[in-house]
Amino acid sequence: MSLKRISPDDVRHVALLSRLRLAEEEIPPYTDVLNSILEYFAKLNELDTSSVSPTSHSIEMRNVFREDIPQPSLPVDKAIANAPEVEDNYFRVPKIIQEM
Amino acid sequence: MEFEPVIGMEAHAELATKTKVFCGCSTAFGAAPNTQVCPVCLGLPGALPVLNKTAFEYVIRTAIALNCTITEKTVFDRKNYYYPDLPKNYQISQNYACIGYNGWIEINVNGEKKQVGMDNVHLEEDAGKNLHPETGGAESLVDLNRAGIALMEIVSRPDMHSADDALAYMETLKNLLQYLEVSDCKMQEGRLRFEVNISMRRKGEQKLGARAEIKNLNSMRTALKCIEYEIKRQTDILSNGGKLNQETRLWDEASFCTRAMRSKEQAQDYRYFPDPDLVEVHIMPEWQEKIRRQIPELKDAKLARFIADYGLPEYDADILTSSKPLATYFEQCQKFHNNPKSISNWIMTELLRELKCREMEPDDCPVTPRHLACMIKMIDEKTISGKIGKQVFSEMLTTGKMPDVIVMESGMSQILDEKEISAIVEKIISENQDTVESIRAGRDKAMAFLVGQIMRATRGKANPQLVNQILKDKISIK
Numbered sequence: 001m002s003l004k005r006i007s008p009d010d011v012r013h014v015a016l017l018s019r020l021r022l023a024e025e026e027i028p029p030y031t032d033v034l035n036s037i038l039e040y041f042a043k044l045n046e047l048d049t050s051s052v053s054p055t056s057h058s059i060e061m062r063n064v065f066r067e068d069i070p071q072p073s074l075p076v077d078k079a080i081a082n083a084p085e086v087e088d089n090y091f092r093v094p095k096i097i098q099e100m
Numbered sequence: 101m102e103f104e105p106v107i108g109m110e111a112h113a114e115l116a117t118k119t120k121v122f123c124g125c126s127t128a129f130g131a132a133p134n135t136q137v138c139p140v141c142l143g144l145p146g147a148l149p150v151l152n153k154t155a156f157e158y159v160i161r162t163a164i165a166l167n168c169t170i171t172e173k174t175v176f177d178r179k180n181y182y183y184p185d186l187p188k189n190y191q192i193s194q195n196y197a198c199i200g201y202n203g204w205i206e207i208n209v210n211g212e213k214k215q216v217g218m219d220n221v222h223l224e225e226d227a228g229k230n231l232h233p234e235t236g237g238a239e240s241l242v243d244l245n246r247a248g249i250a251l252m253e254i255v256s257r258p259d260m261h262s263a264d265d266a267l268a269y270m271e272t273l274k275n276l277l278q279y280l281e282v283s284d285c286k287m288q289e290g291r292l293r294f295e296v297n298i299s300m301r302r303k304g305e306q307k308l309g310a311r312a313e314i315k316n317l318n319s320m321r322t323a324l325k326c327i328e329y330e331i332k333r334q335t336d337i338l339s340n341g342g343k344l345n346q347e348t349r350l351w352d353e354a355s356f357c358t359r360a361m362r363s364k365e366q367a368q369d370y371r372y373f374p375d376p377d378l379v380e381v382h383i384m385p386e387w388q389e390k391i392r393r394q395i396p397e398l399k400d401a402k403l404a405r406f407i408a409d410y411g412l413p414e415y416d417a418d419i420l421t422s423s424k425p426l427a428t429y430f431e432q433c434q435k436f437h438n439n440p441k442s443i444s445n446w447i448m449t450e451l452l453r454e455l456k457c458r459e460m461e462p463d464d465c466p467v468t469p470r471h472l473a474c475m476i477k478m479i480d481e482k483t484i485s486g487k488i489g490k491q492v493f494s495e496m497l498t499t500g501k502m503p504d505v506i507v508m509e510s511g512m513s514q515i516l517d518e519k520e521i522s523a524i525v526e527k528i529i530s531e532n533q534d535t536v537e538s539i540r541a542g543r544d545k546a547m548a549f550l551v552g553q554i555m556r557a558t559r560g561k562a563n564p565q566l567v568n569q570i571l572k573d574k575i576s577i578k
């Protein structure tokens with residue numbers, strides 16, 4: 001089974017999506033590492049799974065629910081304890097400008 | 101060249117569950133910032149989501165009512181993106197196996213019945229709220245109380261071709277969701293939101309043009325204005341030989357137009373994959389059937405019952421059942437005071453007029469069913485006249501006081517005492533001898549003038565039947 005290889009551009013794209021800042025010299029080693037991971041999946045692909053139905057999970061469990069009954073939330077000081085910055089119990093973050 | 105708009109809509113409705121979709125935090129509206137959060141909805145490491153059964157069943161209920169095919173094995177997926185209101189850096193949603201597919205809803209556009217197809221109905225979680233301080237600082241404030249509230253997304257097919265179609269669709273859908281009791285759909289509190297996809301195609305052609313996706317529509321009025329604006333904008337560009345790009349635009353309420361969002365260098369890439377923290381949900385036929393039987397009384401059944409049980413004209417019943425909250429309002433009034441037709445009249449005139457101009461839902465009105473029923477009871481018991489009732493109504497609206505308190509405080513009680521009315525009638529007669537003569541000479545119409553004078557002298561409090569009767573007696577006896 002042949003596999004599409006990951007290119008340095010793919011690595012740059014994935015790094016951007018993951019908000020990872022990679023230096024240019026880091027691109028080739030990551031390209032190699034990711035390709036070796038894909039090769040491992042190619043190995044898995046050699047298994048004949050034609051008689052196994054697809055699943056999204058490795059465990060058999062299904063239909064796990066909770067009832068719609070309120071539980072206590074965290075006290076607000078705990079909720080915002082890890083915030084880098086706080087204002088009036090809000091998390092304060094750099095302004096995100098979505099438009100223009 | 102003639103162009104035709106092709107419109108599809110995505111609706112997001114916050115479900116009316118007491119708790120969030122994957123944790124037990126309360127969903128009550130208006131709490132202080134970040135007081136309804138826990139490790140799960142804050143996305144703290146190690147916290148695990150557990151699905152709210154009621155939320156899931158509400159989506160099945162909606163999918164059934166929208167004539168969808170229910171998926172036997174559903175899965176939750178992670179939609180990955182970065183935004184400060186999304187603490188986990190992914191939203192739990194459904195992409196590969198939504199709860200319902202391929203449904204339809206019937207809409208009525210100015211008397212013409214049309215069908216709008218449903219692509220899918222699925223369950224996801226809401227994001228938090230970003231506040232951008234008015235002062236225009238370099239920072240945003242984030243409140244995560246809303247993060248993790250159960251959100252149902254309903255995706256229509258692009259089956260609408262005018263702003264009117266879209267409006268009818270939005271109204272019908274909102275109405276249905278309220279009747280299904282799955283969401284209160286309060287748009288002013290952001291619990292029902294619409295996004296519009298719109299493109300233009302040459303009339304008679306199948307090929308769709310590049311479409312614009314418009315977000316940030318917080319009311320139906322806004323959505324309507326925005327659709328009208330986009331139809332014109334796109335038609336103008338195409339008519340002048342221009343080309344349109346597929347893009348996301350935002351409605352700008354201040355400048356009354358849509359504006360393109362900065363196009364990112366790469367297309368959106370959400371990298372959906374099944375969430376390993378949540379197991380599959382299998383919707384067995386028995387479960388589906390149980391939910392189908394739980395569907396509450398819908399509009400048509402309620403309308404028939406209002407006619408049969410309350411003896412209301414079809415016209416009244418149709419208006420009263422035009423929305424679930426209004427129908428509930430009526431039935432609550434009826435519980436306090438049994439006079440269906442009078443209650444109906446007051447709702448159809450005074451109440452609806454005020455609700456409309458305040459863009460308010462019936463259950464947010466300061467005039468509650470108890471207020472209105474109590475006031476109608478006072479009219480029926482002749483404590484006040486219908487005309488005074490209108491004053492009392494507007495007083496209840498501004499102060500929220502009960503009608504008996506208002507009447508007592510401002511001395512609006514009806515004058516039923518014949519002696520008292522007689523005295524006033526005599527006074528008016530003596531002041532208007534000319535008019536009295538002309539009535540005796542046959543000008544009956546002048547009676548109305550005298551009645552008006554008497555009502556004015558009593559500030560509208562005299563019982564009109566008594567006034568008429570006493571006046572007639574006095575004029576002819578003399």
Ligand SMILES: [Zn+2]
Pocket residue numbers: 120123124125136137138139140141142248
């Ligand atoms: Zn929570």
